[in-house]
Amino acid sequence: MKSKIAKLLLGSALAVGLTLPVGTATFADHDWGNDCRQRLEHDRARIDRDVARYGEHSRAVDRDRDRMESDRHWCRDHHADYDHDRFDFGVYIHPH
Numbered sequence: 001m002k003s004k005i006a007k008l009l010l011g012s013a014l015a016v017g018l019t020l021p022v023g024t025a026t027f028a029d030h031d032w033g034n035d036c037r038q039r040l041e042h043d044r045a046r047i048d049r050d051v052a053r054y055g056e057h058s059r060a061v062d063r064d065r066d067r068m069e070s071d072r073h074w075c076r077d078h079h080a081d082y083d084h085d086r087f088d089f090g091v092y093i094h095p096h
Contacts, residue, residue, distance in 0.1 A: 039075070040082055046067070
């Protein structure tokens, strides 16, 4: 009886030991960097279009800046980095 319990425990430990590395790879963090850059690029294009169409101080551009700020927060919440030199200057941030 002790031999069967020992074999069962050894088999269980071996099964857990072999599946643990595979299980951690499955639950690895997703890289959100590409999604973040894509969102910010769309926001940048929208701002550029509305600045050309309505002017830098229009409600449409303010709304676009708010959306870009929301996407920046999304990037931070998902630990995704982006090119701050490309998106965090000039017309792309709210004037304080």
